[in-house]
Amino acid sequence: MxxxxxxxxxxxxxxxxxxxxxxxxxxxxxxxxxxxxxxxxxxxxxxxxxxxxxxxxxxxxxxxxxxxxxxxxxxxxxxxxxxxxxxxxxxxxxxxxxxxxxxxxxxxxxxxxxxxxxxxxxxxAPIVFESKFRGSHMSHAYDFYKPNLASEYPVVDGKLSQTCYLMALDTCYKYFCYKYEKLEGKQFSISDADHIVFHSPYNKLVQKSFARLLFNDFMRNASSVDDIAKGKLSPFSNLTGDESYQSRDLEKVSQQVSKSLYDAKVQPTTLIPKQVGNMYTASLYAAFASLIHNKHSELAGKRVILFSYGSGLTSTMFSLRLHEGQHPFCLSNIATVMNVAGKxxxxxxxxxxxxxxxxxxxxxxxxxxxxxxxxxxxxxxxxxxxxxxxxxxxxxxxxxxxxxxxxxxxxxxxxxxxxxxxxxxxxxxxxxxxxxxxxx
Amino acid sequence: MxxxxxxxxxxxxxxxxxxxxxxxxxxxxxxxxxxxxxxxxxxxxxxxxxxxxxxxxxxxxxxxxxxxxxxxxxxxxxxxxxxxxxxxxxxxxxxxxxxxxxxxxxxxxxxxxxxxxxxxxxxxAPIVFESKFRGSHMSHAYDFYKPNLASEYPVVDGKLSQTCYLMALDTCYKYFCYKYEKLEGKQFSISDADHIVFHSPYNKLVQKSFARLLFNDFMRNASSVDDIAKGKLSPFSNLTGDESYQSRDLEKVSQQVSKSLYDAKVQPTTLIPKQVGNMYTASLYAAFASLIHNKHSELAGKRVILFSYGSGLTSTMFSLRLHEGQHPFCLSNIATVMNVAGKxxxxxxxxxxxxxxxxxxxxxxxxxxxxxxxxxxxxxxxxxxxxxxxxxxxxxxxxxxxxxxxxxxxxxxxxxxxxxxxxxxxxxxxxxxxxxxxxx
Missing domain, CATH: 3.40.47.10 (Thiolase/Chalcone synthase)
Structure with missing residues (x-):
């Protein structure tokens, strides 16, 4: 096999x-x-x-x-x-x-x-699916859709769209952690991911999403959250799920306490989505391509978690294990061929x-x-x-x-x-x- | 596994x-x-x-x-x-x-x-995929499409559509036979299929398609073609591929010589498509449902070949092996639940x-x-x-x-x-x- x-x-x-x-x-x-x-x-x-x-x-x-x-x-x-x-x-x-x-x-x-x-x-392959760890969530929502067949443009409910995305992220992360813990016998936290790549309609949502994962870890009492962060997040520990999606204060504080982890784990994935815009289906993989472009020489042995999202909605969080691989199917050659800098x-x-x-x-x-x-x-x-x-x-x-x-x-x-x-x-x-x- | x-x-x-x-x-x-x-x-x-x-x-x-x-x-x-x-x-x-x-x-x-x-x-399952035998063909064609986004109706080129379908059938059958022969060490012919189920936009095309498979068998000198049929088909043995799709005489003769095999192998699959019309994606499976409805008590141990087709175009021929199965997942219960006669x-x-x-x-x-x-x-x-x-x-x-x-x-x-x-x-x-x- x-x-x-x-x-x-x-x-x-x-x-x-x-x-x-x-x-x-x-x-x-x-x-x-x-x-x-x-x-x-x-x-x-x-x-x-x-x-x-x-x-x-x-x-x-x-x-x-x-x-x-x-x-x-x-x-x-x-x-x-x-x-x-x-x-x-x-x-x-x-x-x-x-x-x-x-x-x-x-x-x-x-x-x-x-x-x-x-x-x-x-x-x-140099980029191997760790398919035993995977969490999916699908739901019926009218967050972004194209019912007007004669129009090029979608109907978008911006606020609903963001909440749907973050709820899907929470649910996928919950299932992902559950699977990991069941199979590995220990708790999963964002510390176990070297990089996290998000479906990227716009970069701000990626920042919010990573902060949201840290907030999830905080609520799960996971090891990724240090005492300073715990102190800052504790005022939000009693929010209901709905309240937590609406709270601007939580958004601000969680982005602040996750900033250094974001810079290390997520920032290297943001280049192409920021430069090219919303690529829809290609968006997640363009973010992943940015990571290969920026970090290919340091990725061997690393675990990368990806969050895929499509409005309407379907979403999956899954895991990749990276190896240098054999030419031509190796990380350095993939980076050379994509030539993101040149483009x-x-x-x-x-x-x-x-x-x-x-x-x-x-x-x-x-x-x-x-x-x-x-x-x-x-x-x-x-x-x-x-x-x-x-x-x-x-x-x-x-x-x-x-x-x-x-x-x-x-x-x-x-x-x-x-x-x-x-x-x-x-x-x-x-x-x-x-x-x-x-x-x- | x-x-x-x-x-x-x-x-x-x-x-x-x-x-x-x-x-x-x-x-x-x-x-x-x-x-x-x-x-x-x-x-x-x-x-x-x-x-x-x-x-x-x-x-x-x-x-x-x-x-x-x-x-x-x-x-x-x-x-x-x-x-x-x-x-x-x-x-x-x-x-x-x-x-x-x-x-x-x-x-x-x-x-x-x-x-x-x-x-x-x-x-x-009572209906098992024999996935080692499978032949696929995909091609870029404008046989049936819906480019006018504001209209409910397709653009159809009827003649092209039929030729595309029959060419795809030929190609899938060729690959299917090749795989079978490679793995089983003997020639495949329609005699090796107890029933053949076709994507059914309209019944006439199903009749033509089965006749076309027999013509393929004739050209391959397969055992399914008896001497009488050989005699009747021999005038067409030198037609080019293109000519064979256009020849009304070949169409008529091959349908005539395949009639008794059609009645045994295909006719039991035609009930719902004839009664309901073109069901597009559901069409092939509605034909298969007709077979279960008509023959469920005789299907254990039988091999059924299916031909799936979507305009544009993609197509696959694949094989199923049927067993009675265990209640509730058994052929008789599937027939009872579908209740085609009642509907x-x-x-x-x-x-x-x-x-x-x-x-x-x-x-x-x-x-x-x-x-x-x-x-x-x-x-x-x-x-x-x-x-x-x-x-x-x-x-x-x-x-x-x-x-x-x-x-x-x-x-x-x-x-x-x-x-x-x-x-x-x-x-x-x-x-x-x-x-x-x-x-x-």
């Missing part, structure tokens, strides 16, 4: 187009810090008319197969997760079958998603270039390189996307100047709503210094 | 409202036999405004749990399959979480689906009653019992459903006179698109003679 089953390889793709949250604050007339501190977010990636959930998935999966020289025939099972759908009947998976077919046809819908993660699962730097290069053009320092010699950077351009793009949503019988600009070689992009939606994609010449490659390599 | 994992229990639900295909032919001005012989269909069930994919799923799952006295806490994993979605983000599974929660909230969208199947999977008879009772009212033989003493039987009423209902599709802020008639006790029904969609359901008093029960039992 296959042993040490887990993640052998990972690839992440996010669009180069993004908008700074600080600039958005100004544009929206929001108070300074509302998005950057209130939500804890730095930047938000978005798809222009040439990218969507299918093109990003095609790019990520193709790139993973190429960079690890995996023959598609070696893949025994293929699963696709997405927060939302392109078509109410035809699955995203079937679009990706193009990769696995010998002939290349061409054909998705923009969903406002802004990243795709591909993972190869198999035996003898972020490439966005920055575009941004700098744009600023120089906008400020008249440089002339725009290549229209394609002008990124939709200022918030006004972002808003214009969103308007075009709204107009295009659910539309048929149009061709896109096919403007892929900003895209790296090997990136898939949407070229046309025909009169029968059939979608066609092209791949920019070359393999998907961004150099570590953020410049584009010449593809072959 | 768990052994003999498979289906322990099944329940099927379809709405009592239906329209005769023969009456539809007349109403549509179609030639006589176009639907009944051309498609091979007898009757079509449909949801009125008080039922939808969520209410039917709630009814089927609740009924299974009640009739087998299963505590929801015993369920370790819960999977929901549906051809289409109610909401672009919130999963159907989360609606069903109501069943598993201690508190009863109330809350789906009509999708034109017309049946729901619930199955309990576990060890020591079909109950529809018939309503229909007869309606006819008597329509013909003035009886007075309608109970408006709720007037079924939407004549095609005009069916068309009216579809118009109401189109109007209601994607709508919010309305209450339904709550008219559940036609529904059996224990059936869930839609009562309201509020201004936030939240859906509310009620359960008709009593457990879901239809007597074998087709009358309704008093629920408790």
């Amino acid at each position: 296959a042993k040490n089953v887990g993640v052998l390889a990972m690839e992440i793709y996010f669009p180069p187009t993004c908008v700074q949250q600080e600039a958005l604050e100004t544009r929206d007339g929001a108070s300074k810090g509302k998005y950057t501190i209130g939500l804890g977010q730095d930047c938000m990636a978005f798809c222009t008319e040439v990218e969507d959930v299918i093109s990003m998935s095609l790019t990520a999966v193709t790139s993973l197969l190429e960079k690890y020289t995996i023959d598609p025939k070696q893949i025994g099972r293929f699963e696709v997760g997405s927060e939302t759908v392109i078509d109410k009947s035809k699955s995203i998976k079937t679009f990706l079958m193009q990769i696995f077919e010998v002939y290349a046809e061409g054909p998705a819908r923009p969903t406002g998603g802004a990243a795709a993660i591909a993972m190869l699962i198999g035996p003898d 972020l730097k490439w966005r920055h290069e575009i941004e700098t270039y744009n600023s120089r053009i906008l400020n008249g320092i440089e002339k725009d010699s290549n229209r394609g390189f002008l990124m939709q950077f200022p918030p006004e351009k972002f808003v214009q793009t969103m308007k075009l996307m709204e107009h295009r949503y659910g539309a048929k019988d149009f061709v896109t600009s096919k403007d892929c100047g900003l895209l790296s070689p090997g990136t898939y992009y949407l070229t046309e939606v025909d009169s029968m709503y059939r979608r066609f994609y092209s791949k920019k010449d070359g393999d998907y490659t961004v150099c570590e210094n953020g410049s584009l390599a010449n593809g072959h | 768990a052994k003999n994992v498979g289906v322990l229990a099944m329940e099927i639900y379809f709405p009592p409202t239906c329209v005769q295909q023969e009456a539809l032919e007349t109403r549509d001005g179609a030639s006589k036999g176009k639907y009944t012989i051309g498609l091979g269909q007898d009757c079509m069930a449909f949801c009125t405004e008080v039922e939808d994919v969520i209410s039917m799923s709630l009814t089927a799952v609740t009924s299974l749990l009640e009739k087998y006295t299963i505590d929801p806490k015993q369920i370790g994993r819960f999977e929901v399959g549906s051809e289409t979605v109610i909401d672009k983000s919130k999963s159907i599974k989360t609606f069903l979480m109501q069943i598993f929660e201690v508190y009863a909230e109330g809350p789906a969208r009509p999708t034109g689906g017309a049946a729901a199947i619930a199955m309990l999977i576990g060890p020591d 079909l008879k109950w529809r018939h009772e309503i229909e007869t009653y309606n006819s008597r009212i329509l013909n003035g033989i009886e007075k309608d003493s109970n408006r709720g019992f007037l079924m939407q039987f004549p095609p005009e009423k069916f068309v009216q209902t579809m118009k109401l459903m189109e109007h209601r599709y994607g709508a919010k802020d309305f209450v339904t008639s709550k008219d559940c006179g036609l529904l059996s006790p224990g059936t869930y029904y839609l009562t309201e969609v509020d201004s936030m698109y939240r859906r509310f359901y009620s359960k008709k008093d009593g457990d879901y029960t239809v007597c074998e003679n087709g009358s309704l039992a008093n629920g408790h």
